[in-house]
Amino acid sequence: MCLALPALVVDASDPERAIVDLGGVRKQVSMALLDGVRAGDYVIIHVGFALQRLDVAEAERTLALFAELGAAALAATP
Amino acid sequence: MKYIDEFRDGDLARGLAAAIRAGTEATREYRFMEFCGGHTHAISRYGIIDLLPESVRLIHGPGCPVCVLPIGRIDQAVRLAVERGVILATYGDTLRVPASHLLSLLRAKALGADVRMVYSTTDALCVARTHPDREVVFLAIGFETTTPPTAAAVLKARDEGLGNFSILCDHVLTPAAMHAILAAPDGVALDGFVGPAHVSTVIGSAPYETFADVYGKPVVIAGFEPLDVMRAIHMLILQVNAGRAAVENEFTRAVTREGNRKAQALMAQVFELRDDFEWRGLGTIPHSALRLRAEFCDFDAELRFDVRYQPVPDNKACACGEILRGIKRPQDCRIFGTACTPENPIGSCMVSSEGACAAHYTYGRFREAAA
Amino acid sequence: MSAPYVRPLDLKRGRVDLSHGSGGRAMAQLIEELFARELANPYLAQGDDGARLTAPAGRLVMATDAHVVSPLFFPGGDIGSLAVHGTINDVAVMGADPLYLAASFILEEGFALSELARIVASMAAASREASVPVVAGDTKVVERGKGDGVFIATTCVGVLRPGVDCSGANARPGDAVLLSGAIGTHGMAIMSVREHLSFDAPIVSDTAALHRLVAALLTAVPDVHVMRDATRGGVATTLNEIAHQSGVGIRLREEAIAVPPAVEAACELLGLDPLYVANEGKLVIICPPASAQAALTALHSHPLGRDATLIGQVEADVRASVQMQTRLGGRRMVDWLSGEQLPRIC
Numbered sequence A: 001m002c003l004a005l006p007a008l009v010v011d012a013s014d015p016e017r018a019i020v021d022l023g024g025v026r027k028q029v030s031m032a033l034l035d036g037v038r039a040g041d042y043v044i045i046h047v048g049f050a051l052q053r054l055d056v057a058e059a060e061r062t063l064a065l066f067a068e069l070g071a072a073a074l075a076a077t078p
Numbered sequence B: 001m002k003y004i005d006e007f008r009d010g011d012l013a014r015g016l017a018a019a020i021r022a023g024t025e026a027t028r029e030y031r032f033m034e035f036c037g038g039h040t041h042a043i044s045r046y047g048i049i050d051l052l053p054e055s056v057r058l059i060h061g062p063g064c065p066v067c068v069l070p071i072g073r074i075d076q077a078v079r080l081a082v083e084r085g086v087i088l089a090t091y092g093d094t095l096r097v098p099a100s101h102l103l104s105l106l107r108a109k110a111l112g113a114d115v116r117m118v119y120s121t122t123d124a125l126c127v128a129r130t131h132p133d134r135e136v137v138f139l140a141i142g143f144e145t146t147t148p149p150t151a152a153a154v155l156k157a158r159d160e161g162l163g164n165f166s167i168l169c170d171h172v173l174t175p176a177a178m179h180a181i182l183a184a185p186d187g188v189a190l191d192g193f194v195g196p197a198h199v200s201t202v203i204g205s206a207p208y209e210t211f212a213d214v215y216g217k218p219v220v221i222a223g224f225e226p227l228d229v230m231r232a233i234h235m236l237i238l239q240v241n242a243g244r245a246a247v248e249n250e251f252t253r254a255v256t257r258e259g260n261r262k263a264q265a266l267m268a269q270v271f272e273l274r275d276d277f278e279w280r281g282l283g284t285i286p287h288s289a290l291r292l293r294a295e296f297c298d299f300d301a302e303l304r305f306d307v308r309y310q311p312v313p314d315n316k317a318c319a320c321g322e323i324l325r326g327i328k329r330p331q332d333c334r335i336f337g338t339a340c341t342p343e344n345p346i347g348s349c350m351v352s353s354e355g356a357c358a359a360h361y362t363y364g365r366f367r368e369a370a371a
Numbered sequence C: 001m002s003a004p005y006v007r008p009l010d011l012k013r014g015r016v017d018l019s020h021g022s023g024g025r026a027m028a029q030l031i032e033e034l035f036a037r038e039l040a041n042p043y044l045a046q047g048d049d050g051a052r053l054t055a056p057a058g059r060l061v062m063a064t065d066a067h068v069v070s071p072l073f074f075p076g077g078d079i080g081s082l083a084v085h086g087t088i089n090d091v092a093v094m095g096a097d098p099l100y101l102a103a104s105f106i107l108e109e110g111f112a113l114s115e116l117a118r119i120v121a122s123m124a125a126a127s128r129e130a131s132v133p134v135v136a137g138d139t140k141v142v143e144r145g146k147g148d149g150v151f152i153a154t155t156c157v158g159v160l161r162p163g164v165d166c167s168g169a170n171a172r173p174g175d176a177v178l179l180s181g182a183i184g185t186h187g188m189a190i191m192s193v194r195e196h197l198s199f200d201a202p203i204v205s206d207t208a209a210l211h212r213l214v215a216a217l218l219t220a221v222p223d224v225h226v227m228r229d230a231t232r233g234g235v236a237t238t239l240n241e242i243a244h245q246s247g248v249g250i251r252l253r254e255e256a257i258a259v260p261p262a263v264e265a266a267c268e269l270l271g272l273d274p275l276y277v278a279n280e281g282k283l284v285i286i287c288p289p290a291s292a293q294a295a296l297t298a299l300h301s302h303p304l305g306r307d308a309t310l311i312g313q314v315e316a317d318v319r320a321s322v323q324m325q326t327r328l329g330g331r332r333m334v335d336w337l338s339g340e341q342l343p344r345i346c
Helices: A056-076 B010-023 B037-046 B071-083 B105-110 B121-130 B147-160 B174-183 B198-203 B206-215 B226-241 B261-270 B294-299 B320-324 B356-364 B366-370 C025-039 C042-046 C079-092 C113-130 C185-194 C211-220 C234-246 C261-270 C289-300
Strands: A005-011 A017-022 A025-030 A042-046 A049-054 B030-034 B056-060 B087-090 B115-117 B136-142 B165-171 B192-195 B219-221 B247-249 B271-273 B276-279 B283-286 B290-292 C060-067 C096-108 C134-142 C150-160 C176-179 C226-229 C249-253 C283-287 C309-315 C322-325 C331-333
Touching: A005 A025, A017 A042, A017 C261, A025 A042, A025 A049, A025 C261, A042 B198, A049 B147, A049 B198, A056 B010, A056 B226, B010 B226, B030 B037, B030 B226, B037 B226, B037 B356, B037 C331, B056 B226, B071 B087, B071 B105, B071 B136, B071 B165, B087 B121, B105 B115, B121 B136, B121 B147, B121 B165, B136 B147, B147 B165, B147 B261, B147 B294, B165 B290, B165 B294, B174 B198, B174 B206, B174 B283, B192 B206, B192 B226, B198 B206, B198 B261, B206 B219, B206 B247, B219 B226, B261 B271, B290 B294, B320 B356, B356 C331, C025 C042, C025 C113, C025 C134, C042 C134, C060 C079, C079 C096, C079 C113, C079 C150, C079 C211, C079 C226, C096 C113, C096 C211, C113 C134, C113 C150, C176 C289, C185 C261, C211 C283, C211 C289, C226 C234, C234 C249, C234 C283, C234 C322, C283 C289, C289 C309
Parallel strands: B030 B056, B030 B192, B087 B115, B087 B136, B136 B165, B192 B219, B219 B247, C096 C134, C249 C322
Antiparallel strands: A005 A017, A005 A042, A017 A025, A042 A049, B271 B290, B276 B283, C060 C150, C096 C150, C176 C283, C176 C309, C226 C283, C249 C309, C322 C331
């Protein structure tokens, strides 16, 4: 089965189906499982459905944490 | 690809590998079970094992929904396609699972059965609309990630009055399988779980709290990407060192404690618990799987076509059961790589790219050669 | 000299029917007014069953390919251009200069002549551009439902460049492994049509005749050990074939293998691994390590090799395995493809 992926909603004019963009590829996915999705949101898509929103602030925080943990560990390495 | 590539970054991986190394205590071993086909795949495909210290061992659990499907469930689908002439719509991974009488859905297709691969239940509904004169059955497999899409499809079919669409419901539940692993008397010793990624976006982190409480095992929910898996392992190591057993969430960008309430409501509206369900390798587990509620019985292919489940024992040489429970590794199976290969899979662990055996064979079997 | 036809072929609205394959007047007209006219060369103009060719000095190389791609038309090409490029490339990677092509068409009853005309025009353009004429051909028609529009089989004959010995059995430990450019565009161009994906910038098939790129390479580096075009099954399959044939292992670095962003994204969406996606204009090259830099320079000097990179090296390995260091620094196998990832891809 295709893995689940985060994608950018580019067209949410149809409440049932949105157009998402992943790396320049556009696809139509069902919005049956999520309410109030708007263009500009990021959603996790899987088997043709948007499953959940992606919190971009959390994504950035997570990446920053990875960098911090890594830097600290590498600095401490003899 | 935004929010994907960043989580596959080599420099960040090296940093996390150093953090993991620094976190491990010299005198102990760490055994973590990952429980998500996507994690099995990511670990193998990126060679994450090479980035971990030897004291950290990753065990593949029953996270591949195709792998836990007993032969008899595929037989039901094959029977419908071959004997009843339905259009059998299915996700790609189930096509090659070996069933009884040397058949698989793919072989049935080669013999003339109308078996069609779809990427989505939406596609399956499309097939039903395009062929109003034919019965269309969707083979509905998967954990809680694929269950809401099936629920949405059944509701849509009902609303449209699509009279030729039905499903073979083989949806199973993640927490039930985790209980089975932990409660098994001959189970493998585990220090913690890497919690599934996308199942958790739907069910939330709350359902895992019982494992931490009851069994005293930490659970860290991890995102799909390799850096997520590494950070989750790091978080587990820290918990184990501190003697803690809590549910923690690494995948904060997509998982909340409550999960997706709307998806959960749709599942509850359409499905109810089966009393029990046979899982490949884990035996029969109560309240571990779903069936359609009575009001949706028209969409239940098992009832509509009267195809009953008939249990079929696994091939005697197949160690899928023990592999799914983490007791054996793929390379411990007598027929791994010899009689059982991706070209000629004997058991389901070898068929799906998320299966432990297929993942090891495809990405990692060179490791024994080196050892 | 042409037989009198009551009226010209209706290339706009006409359809192939069984008489076009019967050997009679209808077939003669199809050949004359469509095939010979488009493919225009003195050999076809003779109108004989075969072409008389002057045997070149040196050793002959011959290759043949059938083309069953579906859909027939895709971004960047069609079954016609594919049929020309694919077989020319098979000859070129042997270290030979392609000289002549032959083409057989199996047409389905009911196939639109307008589509056939487009395909033949495309073949003719590809043939002219490559300077390799189609000197002989054949046409058969099968009943409706027994074909899928059109299948094309092509054969190419060429002459081996002196002093060149390219074979899949020649890879040696220590050799450099090169790739002529970014991968996955052909297969994903096909998939994008089949799966109705749309793109900001459409993925375009890389189908191309590679013989001039090969000539540039061999002029600079005559001791290339292996060349192969990475078609069905992608780079991964090609490398496994070579490893197996030569009895060696191959070690790759993921970071050195270029995948266009749109291909990567489309592969993610469809659950495909770009290493296994078909290409129709990419070369895998294995050469002695001392020649690697000269090889890259030669490739970079040609438009079809501008993005060539060094992707790995050959090692001794009794298991003839292909392994890759992932972008994360871990290792994975790059195994043979199991099953059919993408049917009817070329």
